[in-house]
Amino acid sequence: MSKSYSLTLTIRRFDPDASRRWFQTYTLSTGPxxxxxxxxxxxNVEQDATLAWTSSxxxxxxxxxxxxxxxxxxxxxxxxxxxxxxxxxTTKFRIEPVTVAPVVxxxxxxxxxxxxxxxxxxxYLIEPKELPPGMTEHRISPGKIARxxxxxxxxxxxxxxEACLSSCRNFIGPNAAMxxxxxxxxxxxxxxxxxxxxLYSEEGIYRCHTSKACSHVCPKEIDxxxxxALAKEGAF
Amino acid sequence: MGKTLQIHxxxxxxxxxxxxxxxxxxxxxxxxxxxxxxxxFAVTKVAHPQKSHTGTAQGGLAAVDPKDRxxxxxxxxxxxxxxxxxxxxxxxxxxxxAGGWEEVQWLELRGMHLSRDEEGNISKRQFGGHTxxxxxxxxxxxxxxxxxxxxxxMDTVWGEALKGGALFINATVATELLFNEGRCVGAVLFKVKxxxxxxxxxxxxxxxxxxxxxxxxxxxxxRNNTGDGPAVILRAGLPVMDPEAVQFHxxxxxxxxxxxxEALRSEGGILRNKDLEPFMERYAPKMKNLAPRDIVARxxxxxxxxxxxxxxxxxxxxxxxxxxxxxxxxxxxVKLKEVAxxxxxxxxxxxxxxxxxxxxxxxxxxGGIPTNEYGEVQKSADAIVPGxxxxxxxxxxxxHGFNRxxxxxxLELLVMGRCAGERVLSFLKENRAPAVKDAGEATLALFARYxxxxxKENVGLIRQExxxxxxxxxxxxxxxxGLQEAVASLADLKRRAAQAPVAVKDMRMNQELLERWExxxxxxxxxxxxxxxxxxxxxxGAHFREDYPERSxxxxxxxxxxxxxxxxxxxxxxxxDMSIHESGGEHAERFGIMPRKY
Numbered sequence: 001m002s003k004s005y006s007l008t009l010t011i012r013r014f015d016p017d018a019s020r021r022w023f024q025t026y027t028l029s030t031g032p033x034x035x036x037x038x039x040x041x042x043x044n045v046e047q048d049a050t051l052a053w054t055s056s057x058x059x060x061x062x063x064x065x066x067x068x069x070x071x072x073x074x075x076x077x078x079x080x081x082x083x084x085x086x087x088x089x090t091t092k093f094r095i096e097p098v099t100v101a102p103v104v105x106x107x108x109x110x111x112x113x114x115x116x117x118x119x120x121x122x123x124y125l126i127e128p129k130e131l132p133p134g135m136t137e138h139r140i141s142p143g144k145i146a147r148x149x150x151x152x153x154x155x156x157x158x159x160x161x162e163a164c165l166s167s168c169r170n171f172i173g174p175n176a177a178m179x180x181x182x183x184x185x186x187x188x189x190x191x192x193x194x195x196x197x198x199l200y201s202e203e204g205i206y207r208c209h210t211s212k213a214c215s216h217v218c219p220k221e222i223d224x225x226x227x228x229a230l231a232k233e234g235a236f
Numbered sequence: 237m238g239k240t241l242q243i244h245x246x247x248x249x250x251x252x253x254x255x256x257x258x259x260x261x262x263x264x265x266x267x268x269x270x271x272x273x274x275x276x277f278a279v280t281k282v283a284h285p286q287k288s289h290t291g292t293a294q295g296g297l298a299a300v301d302p303k304d305r306x307x308x309x310x311x312x313x314x315x316x317x318x319x320x321x322x323x324x325x326x327x328x329x330x331x332x333x334a335g336g337w338e339e340v341q342w343l344e345l346r347g348m349h350l351s352r353d354e355e356g357n358i359s360k361r362q363f364g365g366h367t368x369x370x371x372x373x374x375x376x377x378x379x380x381x382x383x384x385x386x387x388x389x390m391d392t393v394w395g396e397a398l399k400g401g402a403l404f405i406n407a408t409v410a411t412e413l414l415f416n417e418g419r420c421v422g423a424v425l426f427k428v429k430x431x432x433x434x435x436x437x438x439x440x441x442x443x444x445x446x447x448x449x450x451x452x453x454x455x456x457x458x459r460n461n462t463g464d465g466p467a468v469i470l471r472a473g474l475p476v477m478d479p480e481a482v483q484f485h486x487x488x489x490x491x492x493x494x495x496x497x498e499a500l501r502s503e504g505g506i507l508r509n510k511d512l513e514p515f516m517e518r519y520a521p522k523m524k525n526l527a528p529r530d531i532v533a534r535x536x537x538x539x540x541x542x543x544x545x546x547x548x549x550x551x552x553x554x555x556x557x558x559x560x561x562x563x564x565x566x567x568x569x570v571k572l573k574e575v576a577x578x579x580x581x582x583x584x585x586x587x588x589x590x591x592x593x594x595x596x597x598x599x600x601x602x603g604g605i606p607t608n609e610y611g612e613v614q615k616s617a618d619a620i621v622p623g624x625x626x627x628x629x630x631x632x633x634x635x636h637g638f639n640r641x642x643x644x645x646x647l648e649l650l651v652m653g654r655c656a657g658e659r660v661l662s663f664l665k666e667n668r669a670p671a672v673k674d675a676g677e678a679t680l681a682l683f684a685r686y687x688x689x690x691x692k693e694n695v696g697l698i699r700q701e702x703x704x705x706x707x708x709x710x711x712x713x714x715x716x717x718g719l720q721e722a723v724a725s726l727a728d729l730k731r732r733a734a735q736a737p738v739a740v741k742d743m744r745m746n747q748e749l750l751e752r753w754e755x756x757x758x759x760x761x762x763x764x765x766x767x768x769x770x771x772x773x774x775x776x777g778a779h780f781r782e783d784y785p786e787r788s789x790x791x792x793x794x795x796x797x798x799x800x801x802x803x804x805x806x807x808x809x810x811x812x813d814m815s816i817h818e819s820g821g822e823h824a825e826r827f828g829i830m831p832r833k834y
Contacts (some may be wrong), residue, residue, distance in 0.1 A: 017742035031550030045696030124395030192708035
């Protein structure tokens with residue numbers, strides 16, 4: 001428990017006032033189970049209050065703190081120092097903002113812009129099915145739900161979109177596509193036509209090159225590529 | 237440097253909802269369903285509404301299913317009244333409990349992925365303190381979506397608000413309420429990302445800013461829960477209610493404080509101190525590790541205080557162990573899957589073979605902005621502020637009294653979101669928003685002071701000191717001396733905060749400036765908590781005074797505290813509604829003053 005690491009964090013910074021971009025290096029001595037968000041906070045308190053970064057729940061339930069660590073999109077709140085050292089085989093880390101949205105300052109991006117894709121995918125039941133007569137709620141068998149339950153765990157951290165080979169161009173992106181696929185599979189959605197139009201549109205799932213990078217980087221361990229494959233087959 | 241701050245623009249809407257978590261967006265969705273023609277602004281501090289703290293709630297949503305012959309609303313009301321240590325308002329309890337199942341249906345019809353039983357019906361699970369027949373047996377009353385019920389609710393209300401056409405204003409806080417002739421007519425917003433102040437004029441304003449857990453060093457609350465709503469209320473000269481009623485969850489994971497579910501103990505986990513002694517046997521010989529939350533929390537704190545805790549070197553935090561090593565593999569892999577994975581993720585420990593570090597963690601503030609059963613904000617026990625509403629954790633109606641039952645918070649935020657929405661609509665019919673003068677002058681002066689401050693103090697360090705002090709002196713255990721020290725210490729921290737400069741002067745995404753403002757909010761909240769706890773010379777629910785360990789009828793009222801000058805508090809009282817008891821109806825005798833014993 002008394003192990004200590006000497007870390008070098010090189011953070012990409014952006015000052016919107018001066019339109020200045022640069023890399024800044026911070027060194028910290030830290031124990032093994034501090035998270036990267038704890039390191040950012042320590043930098044703020046001990047070294048540099050001006051470094052801006054985003055987080056909210058800080059336990060992988062909200063998806064606000066996605067950053068690139070040595071090129072890999074990850075949640076800073078669940079990356080422990082010791083695990084990072086083992087994963088990358090180094091104590092030197094380059095930390096950059098994700099590129100799925102414009103940078104506002106330092107590691108803070110404009111998530112609202114990234115979410116426009118999810119909003120286009122209509123993350124709600126467009127037209128909910130009416131209740132059968134005499135029923136007060138729908139009956140849905142656990143087996144039916146099990147087919148898409150994994151996809152409902154998505155927190156829109158956009159790590160998949162960041163890693164996706166296709167999403168920077170014309171593809172709506174893996175997480176936004178999945179928001180539509182879940183509702184295609186939900187028996188309570190009656191607007192399947194509109195959903196298909198969205199999924200098979202110009203920015204739809206045929207833009208996906210099946211690199212499966214999405215599944216590889218998902219912090220929630222969702223097999224995103226599996227759901228996109230189902231949609232390509234029409235096997236909802 | 238030296239740029240003059242100004243109100244960038246003035247916006248107008250019908251309803252201004254400040255806080256777009258579960259409560260705020262339930263309210264927005266309701267208003268859109270009834271009145272699609274209205275313009276609703278949903279302001280959120282986080283980057284997008286889906287990032288709200290409601291999304292982290294795990295266990296369930298309490299609601300009595302009218303189809304269930306074994307359960308009844310009356311049983312749920314009794315449990316809530318008893319659990320709240322006879323400090324809930326019975327009119328509010330009745331209303332919220334009665335509205336529960338309607339909310340479950342609303343969510344289900346709109347796509348929430350509630351867990352199902354084999355027949356495809358909505359599953360229910362048991363939760364601590366929820367009983368049938370007035371404590372005779374366990375109630376199956378909590379509907380859930382696996383271990384992410386809050387996320388299911390958040391995704392549904394966000395989707396519905398979006399579908400209805402709510403206008404989201406993200407990464408934005410409200411810094412000042414606007415009034416005209418005593419009526420609330422909107423608020424000044426600080427758009428953090430853009431660095432702009434705007435005046436938002438509204439027919440009705442709803443505060444739904446969430447919790448204030450960041451007042452404490454160890455908390456299950458998110459980074460953004462800095463008590464902004466209550467602080468803005470205090471600055472408007474209005475009171476907050478029962479701030480001293482703060483719930484601590486016994487088992488937060490060291491270090492961040494992430495909630496490790498009660499299931500740890502109910503599945504057979506054993507709490508141990510540094511000598512590996514199963515110490516709960518000394519504090520609760522009968523119930524041992526299954527004793528109620530507050531007793532377990534106090535026992536753990538006592539072990540730590542008496543030197544039988546363990547120091548975590550990374551987080552510099554003392555804790556005890558929870559021992560799960562003796563439990564069969566399938567319990568780790570199935571029943572405790574989520575929390576076992578939390579220990580792995582946040583402490584790199586395997587709960588099957590290693591002891592896991594836990595300690596009490598601030599969890600929920602029962603108190604908040606006082607409202608009546610319609611969500612209308614009160615300026616005193618018997619007068620409201622027209623045009624101003626408050627719902628969710630920032631508000632206090634009060635359903636939870638001095639201690640909240642698990643799964644009752646999700647119930648409350650949904651029902652009160654809808655009820656406040658109803659009231660907003662009837663209020664809009666009768667009233668039009670008059671214009672306002674001098675909007676934002678107080679905000680601009682405040683932020684100018686932050687930007688101009690000089691000195692050697694450090695916002696982050698002051699915040700750290702405050703949080704550690706609050707955990708130590710105004711936490712699970714409280715006493716006269718400690719509370720007086722806390723009040724003095726807060727005054728000192730407030731003075732030092734004035735000498736903390738902000739290095740970045742550019743307004744866009746100025747995290748330093750935001751954190752400086754948050755520090756003032758945290759200090760305001762901390763001061764009312766400490767002062768309320770000092771005033772209340774008794775123990776009630778989660779408020780535990782070592783020097784006054786019993787509940788006292790002398791304090792059978794809600795605390796109202798207002799504070800226009802930091803530290804100078806003014807107390808008032810609000811009677812606790814006992815209308816169920818006084819109605820003389822069936823089982824009314826169950827709703828009298830009783831000891832909270834399980």
